[in-house]
Amino acid sequence: MKRVLTSGFYKRHVLEVAPELLGKYLVRKYRRKEHAYRITEVEAYDGPDDKACHAHKGRTKRTEAMFAEGGIWYVYLVYGMYDMLNIVTGEKDYPAAVLIRGVEEISGPGRLSRDIRISRHFNGKKAAPESGLWIEDRGEKVTKKDIQATPRIGVAYAGECAKWKYRFLLKAN
DNA sequence: ACGATGATGAAC
Protein backbone atom coordinates (compact mmCIF):
# COMPACT_ATOMS: atom_id res chain seq x y z
CA MET A 1 0.00 0.00 0.00
CA LYS A 2 1.32 3.41 -1.02
CA ARG A 3 -0.12 6.70 0.01
CA VAL A 4 1.33 10.10 -0.88
CA LEU A 5 1.40 12.38 2.15
CA THR A 6 -0.65 15.52 1.57
CA SER A 7 -1.06 18.84 3.34
CA GLY A 8 -3.33 17.38 6.03
CA PHE A 9 -0.37 15.37 7.29
CA TYR A 10 1.99 18.34 7.35
CA LYS A 11 -0.35 20.97 8.74
CA ARG A 12 0.14 19.90 12.34
CA HIS A 13 2.68 20.77 14.99
CA VAL A 14 6.24 20.07 13.89
CA LEU A 15 6.93 17.87 16.93
CA GLU A 16 4.02 15.68 15.95
CA VAL A 17 5.01 15.45 12.29
CA ALA A 18 8.78 14.92 12.70
CA PRO A 19 8.80 11.48 14.39
CA GLU A 20 6.05 10.26 12.09
CA LEU A 21 8.27 10.84 9.06
CA LEU A 22 10.55 8.02 10.20
CA GLY A 23 9.95 4.89 8.15
CA LYS A 24 8.25 6.90 5.40
CA TYR A 25 9.77 7.11 1.94
CA LEU A 26 11.28 10.14 0.29
CA VAL A 27 10.55 9.74 -3.41
CA ARG A 28 12.47 11.56 -6.13
CA LYS A 29 11.36 11.43 -9.72
CA TYR A 30 14.30 12.10 -11.95
CA ARG A 31 14.56 11.39 -15.70
CA ARG A 32 11.26 9.48 -15.67
CA LYS A 33 12.42 7.15 -12.94
CA GLU A 34 11.25 7.08 -9.35
CA HIS A 35 13.80 6.58 -6.60
CA ALA A 36 12.57 5.91 -3.06
CA TYR A 37 14.58 6.26 0.12
CA ARG A 38 13.47 5.20 3.59
CA ILE A 39 13.78 8.07 6.05
CA THR A 40 15.78 7.20 9.17
CA GLU A 41 16.72 10.52 10.74
CA VAL A 42 15.02 13.92 11.06
CA GLU A 43 15.24 17.09 13.12
CA ALA A 44 12.51 19.54 14.11
CA TYR A 45 12.89 23.32 13.94
CA ASP A 46 10.10 25.03 15.73
CA GLY A 47 9.14 28.64 15.31
CA PRO A 48 10.42 32.03 16.46
CA ASP A 49 11.41 30.90 19.97
CA ASP A 50 13.75 28.17 18.79
CA LYS A 51 17.17 29.83 18.47
CA ALA A 52 18.39 27.06 16.17
CA CYS A 53 15.56 27.78 13.75
CA HIS A 54 16.47 30.21 10.97
CA ALA A 55 13.17 31.99 11.40
CA HIS A 56 13.72 32.97 15.03
CA LYS A 57 15.11 36.33 13.92
CA GLY A 58 12.06 37.08 11.86
CA ARG A 59 10.78 36.79 8.36
CA THR A 60 13.45 37.31 5.70
CA LYS A 61 13.92 36.51 2.06
CA ARG A 62 15.71 33.26 2.83
CA THR A 63 13.23 31.98 5.42
CA GLU A 64 10.11 33.03 3.53
CA ALA A 65 9.34 29.44 2.54
CA MET A 66 9.22 28.40 6.19
CA PHE A 67 6.28 30.71 6.77
CA ALA A 68 4.15 28.98 4.17
CA GLU A 69 1.62 26.35 5.14
CA GLY A 70 2.77 22.78 5.77
CA GLY A 71 3.64 20.57 2.82
CA ILE A 72 6.15 22.64 0.87
CA TRP A 73 9.94 22.29 0.66
CA TYR A 74 12.39 24.64 2.30
CA VAL A 75 15.85 24.19 0.76
CA TYR A 76 18.85 26.39 1.47
CA LEU A 77 22.60 26.42 1.17
CA VAL A 78 24.85 25.84 4.18
CA TYR A 79 28.65 26.10 4.48
CA GLY A 80 28.77 27.39 0.92
CA MET A 81 28.45 23.85 -0.39
CA TYR A 82 25.51 21.80 0.67
CA ASP A 83 21.78 22.13 0.22
CA MET A 84 19.65 21.16 3.21
CA LEU A 85 16.25 19.65 2.56
CA ASN A 86 13.40 20.58 4.91
CA ILE A 87 9.67 20.01 4.78
CA VAL A 88 7.57 22.86 6.15
CA THR A 89 4.96 22.00 8.78
CA GLY A 90 2.09 23.71 10.57
CA GLU A 91 -0.24 26.50 9.57
CA LYS A 92 0.57 29.42 7.28
CA ASP A 93 2.64 32.20 8.91
CA TYR A 94 3.99 29.92 11.65
CA PRO A 95 7.64 29.13 10.79
CA ALA A 96 8.50 25.49 11.45
CA ALA A 97 10.08 22.71 9.43
CA VAL A 98 11.58 19.24 9.61
CA LEU A 99 15.12 18.72 8.33
CA ILE A 100 15.45 15.41 6.48
CA ARG A 101 18.82 14.51 7.93
CA GLY A 102 19.30 10.94 6.80
CA VAL A 103 17.85 8.16 4.68
CA GLU A 104 18.84 4.52 4.42
CA GLU A 105 22.10 3.98 2.52
CA ILE A 106 22.95 7.68 2.54
CA SER A 107 24.40 9.37 5.59
CA GLY A 108 24.26 13.10 6.15
CA PRO A 109 21.93 15.78 4.83
CA GLY A 110 24.58 17.30 2.55
CA ARG A 111 25.21 14.05 0.72
CA LEU A 112 21.53 13.27 0.61
CA SER A 113 20.65 16.33 -1.45
CA ARG A 114 23.70 15.95 -3.67
CA ASP A 115 23.20 12.23 -4.33
CA ILE A 116 19.53 12.47 -5.24
CA ARG A 117 19.89 15.77 -7.07
CA ILE A 118 18.01 18.17 -4.88
CA SER A 119 18.96 21.83 -4.79
CA ARG A 120 17.45 25.19 -4.07
CA HIS A 121 15.19 25.03 -7.10
CA PHE A 122 12.85 22.98 -4.91
CA ASN A 123 12.57 25.81 -2.39
CA GLY A 124 8.93 26.87 -2.09
CA LYS A 125 7.67 23.95 -4.21
CA LYS A 126 4.96 21.60 -3.04
CA ALA A 127 5.80 18.09 -1.86
CA ALA A 128 3.78 16.26 -4.50
CA PRO A 129 4.37 14.09 -7.58
CA GLU A 130 3.98 17.15 -9.86
CA SER A 131 7.11 18.73 -8.40
CA GLY A 132 9.17 15.54 -8.68
CA LEU A 133 9.81 15.21 -4.97
CA TRP A 134 7.42 13.96 -2.32
CA ILE A 135 6.99 11.61 0.66
CA GLU A 136 5.01 8.35 0.73
CA ASP A 137 3.61 6.15 3.44
CA ARG A 138 4.27 2.57 2.40
CA GLY A 139 2.46 1.01 5.32
CA GLU A 140 5.37 0.51 7.68
CA LYS A 141 4.37 0.66 11.33
CA VAL A 142 6.74 2.63 13.52
CA THR A 143 6.04 2.76 17.23
CA LYS A 144 7.47 4.93 19.98
CA LYS A 145 9.93 2.29 21.08
CA ASP A 146 11.51 2.20 17.61
CA ILE A 147 12.36 5.88 17.93
CA GLN A 148 15.20 7.52 19.78
CA ALA A 149 15.24 11.26 20.56
CA THR A 150 18.51 13.19 20.99
CA PRO A 151 19.73 16.80 20.80
CA ARG A 152 20.21 18.23 17.34
CA ILE A 153 23.51 18.22 15.46
CA GLY A 154 25.60 21.27 14.67
CA VAL A 155 23.55 23.79 16.61
CA ALA A 156 25.81 24.48 19.62
CA TYR A 157 25.37 28.22 18.99
CA ALA A 158 21.70 28.01 19.97
CA GLY A 159 22.26 28.15 23.73
CA GLU A 160 19.54 26.46 25.73
CA CYS A 161 17.79 25.32 22.54
CA ALA A 162 20.82 23.18 21.64
CA LYS A 163 19.80 20.79 24.42
CA TRP A 164 16.28 20.16 23.20
CA LYS A 165 15.72 16.61 22.03
CA TYR A 166 14.36 17.53 18.63
CA ARG A 167 16.34 14.95 16.66
CA PHE A 168 14.60 11.66 15.95
CA LEU A 169 16.21 8.44 14.73
CA LEU A 170 15.05 4.95 13.98
CA LYS A 171 16.82 2.57 16.33
CA ALA A 172 18.93 -0.05 14.56
CA ASN A 173 17.31 -3.48 14.35
C1' DA B 1 41.79 18.47 13.21
C1' DC B 2 40.72 21.48 9.52
C1' DG B 3 39.94 23.76 5.05
C1' DA B 4 36.72 24.33 1.15
C1' DT B 5 33.31 27.74 -0.28
C1' DG B 6 29.37 31.24 -0.77
C1' DA B 7 24.87 33.07 0.80
C1' DT B 8 23.13 35.55 4.61
C1' DG B 9 22.23 39.17 8.01
C1' DA B 10 24.09 42.68 10.82
C1' DA B 11 27.25 46.19 11.57
C1' DC B 12 29.73 50.04 9.97
Next chain:
DNA sequence: TTCATCATCGTA
Protein backbone atom coordinates in the same frame (compact mmCIF):
# COMPACT_ATOMS: atom_id res chain seq x y z
C1' DT C 1 30.42 47.29 1.56
C1' DT C 2 32.68 44.48 4.60
C1' DC C 3 32.66 40.91 8.06
C1' DA C 4 31.72 36.94 10.94
C1' DT C 5 28.89 33.09 10.90
C1' DC C 6 27.22 28.67 9.39
C1' DA C 7 21.37 22.70 10.29
C1' DT C 8 28.56 19.72 6.29
C1' DC C 9 31.88 16.64 4.21
C1' DG C 10 36.21 14.72 2.78
C1' DT C 11 40.93 14.42 3.49
C1' DA C 12 44.56 14.33 7.01
